[in-house]
Amino acid sequence: xxxxxxxxxxxxxxxxxxxxxxxxxxxxxxxxxxxxxxxxxxxxxxxxxxxxxxxxxxxxxxxxxxxxxxxxxxxxxxxxxxxxxxxxxxxxxxxxxxxxxxxxxxxxxxxxxxxxxxxxxxxxxxxxxxxxxxxxxxxxxxxxxxxxxxxxxxxxxxxxxxxxxxxxxxxxxxxxxxxxxxxxxxxxxxxxxxxxxxxxxxxxxxxxxxxxxxxxxxxxxxxxxxxxxxxxxxxxxxxxxxxxxxxxxxxxxxxxx
Amino acid sequence: xxxxxxxxxxxxxxxxxxxxxxxxxxxxxxxxxxxxxxxxxxxxxxxxxxxxxxxxxxxxxxxxxxxxxxxxxxxxxxxxxxxxxxxxxxxxxxxxxxxxxxxxxxxxxxxxxxxxxxxxxxxxxxxxxxxxxxxxxxxxxxxxxxxxxxxxxxxxxxxxxxxxxxxxxxxxxxxxxxxxxxxxxxxxxxxxxxxxxxxxxxxxxxxxxxxxxxxxxxxxxxxxxxxxxxxxxxxxxxxxxxxxxxxxxxxxxxxxxxxxxxxxxxxxxxxxxxxxxxxxxxxxxxxxxxxxxxxxxxxxxxxxxxxxxxxxxxxxxxxxxxxxxxxxxxxxxxxxxxxxxxxxxxxxxxxxxxxxxxxxxxxxxxxxxxxxxxxxxxxxxxxxxxxxxxxxxxxxxxxxxxxxxxxxxxxxxxxxxxxxxxxxxxxxxxxxxx
Numbered sequence: 272x273x274x275x276x277x278x279x280x281x282x283x284x285x286x287x288x289x290x291x292x293x294x295x296x297x298x299x300x301x302x303x304x305x306x307x308x309x310x311x312x313x314x315x316x317x318x319x320x321x322x323x324x325x326x327x328x329x330x331x332x333x334x335x336x337x338x339x340x341x342x343x344x345x346x347x348x349x350x351x352x353x354x355x356x357x358x359x360x361x362x363x364x365x366x367x368x369x370x371x372x373x374x375x376x377x378x379x380x381x382x383x384x385x386x387x388x389x390x391x392x393x394x395x396x397x398x399x400x401x402x403x404x405x406x407x408x409x410x411x412x413x414x415x416x417x418x419x420x421x422x423x424x425x426x427x428x429x430x431x432x433x434x435x436x437x438x439x440x441x442x443x444x445x446x447x448x449x450x451x452x453x454x455x456x457x458x459x460x461x462x463x464x465x466x467x468x469x470x471x472x473x474x475x476x477x478x479x480x481x482x483x484x485x486x487x488x489x490x491x492x493x494x495x496x497x498x499x500x501x502x503x504x505x506x507x508x509x510x511x512x513x514x515x516x517x518x519x520x521x522x523x524x525x526x527x528x
Numbered sequence: 529x530x531x532x533x534x535x536x537x538x539x540x541x542x543x544x545x546x547x548x549x550x551x552x553x554x555x556x557x558x559x560x561x562x563x564x565x566x567x568x569x570x571x572x573x574x575x576x577x578x579x580x581x582x583x584x585x586x587x588x589x590x591x592x593x594x595x596x597x598x599x600x601x602x603x604x605x606x607x608x609x610x611x612x613x614x615x616x617x618x619x620x621x622x623x624x625x626x627x628x629x630x631x632x633x634x635x636x637x638x639x640x641x642x643x644x645x646x647x648x649x650x651x652x653x654x655x656x657x658x659x660x661x662x663x664x665x666x667x668x669x670x671x672x673x674x675x676x677x678x679x680x681x682x683x684x685x686x687x688x689x690x691x692x693x694x695x696x697x698x699x700x701x702x703x704x705x706x707x708x709x710x711x712x713x714x715x716x717x718x719x720x721x722x723x724x725x726x727x728x729x730x731x732x733x734x735x736x737x738x739x740x741x742x743x744x745x746x747x748x749x750x751x752x753x754x755x756x757x758x759x760x761x762x763x764x765x766x767x768x769x770x771x772x773x774x775x776x777x778x779x780x781x782x783x784x785x786x787x788x789x790x791x792x793x794x795x796x797x798x799x800x801x802x803x804x805x806x807x808x809x810x811x812x813x814x815x816x817x818x819x820x821x822x823x824x825x826x827x828x829x830x831x832x833x834x835x836x837x838x839x840x841x842x843x844x845x846x847x848x849x850x851x852x853x854x855x856x857x858x859x860x861x862x863x864x865x866x867x868x869x870x871x872x873x874x875x876x877x878x879x880x881x882x883x884x885x886x887x888x889x890x891x892x893x894x895x896x897x898x899x900x901x902x903x904x905x906x907x908x909x910x911x912x913x914x915x916x917x918x919x920x921x922x923x924x925x926x927x928x929x930x931x932x933x934x935x936x937x938x939x940x941x942x943x944x945x946x947x948x949x950x951x952x953x954x955x956x957x958x959x960x961x962x
Contacts, residue, residue, distance in 0.1 A: 346922050
């Protein structure tokens, strides 16, 4: 579904490269976890994949279902079925969740020659998705993330994901700042959404989230590159020994620069 | 005081004789007083502190004549501008002249008066209050209105009376052969515990230049509640200089919302005076300007007595080379303790060439008050735009939605559904223009 080849990227207008040759392949039905210390480039990877204009791809390519999306605008990527759950969801006073989601849903539907939903149909559809994150109806009429607690903001990201029904979702540190109850609800939500046709990439600093969402693959990112891939055992090893230990081992083996 | 030469007064931009057309003695007296003030008051220049930032060219490069000399065109069918909620509570003025045929005031409760000032000139209340609430100081425009008005709106709401339907004061301005001046006038007197909603609209029907100088005076007795919306949709080449003033007795509430969409030059000096203890008032504004429009608000929230609450949220969206100016003063007199006053000016700049000058000011002489003020100038945040963009909306649509959201808060205060709808359409028109 997603193939990232030798991806290099930097902040537009600056010289320092943040991604230094990322390779990653994600198939339908798979859940991947990308772990790494702060500043390793994992959040940047999610933003570059979703088309954030702040970043410039200097080399490599991103293929989505075989199509090169490297230069595509963020909305066109969303139309193809890409979704980014933000690490820091943005507050947008004055626009309700419902307004944004209806506009987004119908825009995506139009782009894919699917039927748009009228306000009443859409209301029913939205309400049917509230269960995913155990939220009440009022949630729909609140301004996007405005005055939301940290947990509510993250739940809202998962709710948007449920409503927009993307093929591939990047969840950027969705677990950060969540208490245990909120973490469970958010994880349950993701598990309800996950199926054989969808792919999910979890970006996280800690192994904690992976107790609730079981990844098929775990990758470690450091210094702008994926330096090691494996299964859940790799995450457990990281939790036990930390990133420093892993880096030392790889240095000894000559696998990392 | 040094002599002011005629060429330095507003009269040098006026191409007609200034003469009283009023038939009543009391209005003629106000005309006379205004005329005297006009003749000895210098027209403002950039050297005057209150006029430092504003470019007055769209007035000074013109010569405005009276409506009678301007070769004004017909208004045509303006029924599209009628509010469904105010079908029988509407006064219409065409170029400042009362139009009885287009007006309809059959839907008023007993004792309530909504009519032409010149017709009610001898009414006791008119004689007592008309022209007494405005304050000239060194102003040129209020005296100019005083000097030439004869028609105008008189609204009187008796004690403990509620006017449910909004009262719609519809000022339309037609096309003309020459630029003309108009001086809409409004006197509102609300007796104790009365209640009313006033929608004051200014609409340019064509794209001609004219000078619109409205004066509105509101006198609220104890416990009177008034909601006053002012919607300025003048022609984009017109100049609009307005002087709305409200005088509040104890427990009165006056909530005003000024929406600025039209005019090349808009200058608004709203002033609310707390004239007894325990009042509550709002002086909100929404400005949406583009092209070369200038919108300048100089407001005064004047707390002269203790225990008052006031609130001002002045929001501006500026595109192209437009220029927004805000100078808001909160005055709190020495013995006016326990005042709770809040003032905020928020500006959203959409272009590189737009300009904003903002200066919120507090002048507080009491020592036990809660007053705050602030001003922000910002652009749409890239993160907000990307958030919506990443959800599948085009970048353009994302920006439109954010501007719409910025403006929405002010529109939602309108309380009259059709006005809200009309303003939402205006906001959409503004945000989606090409």
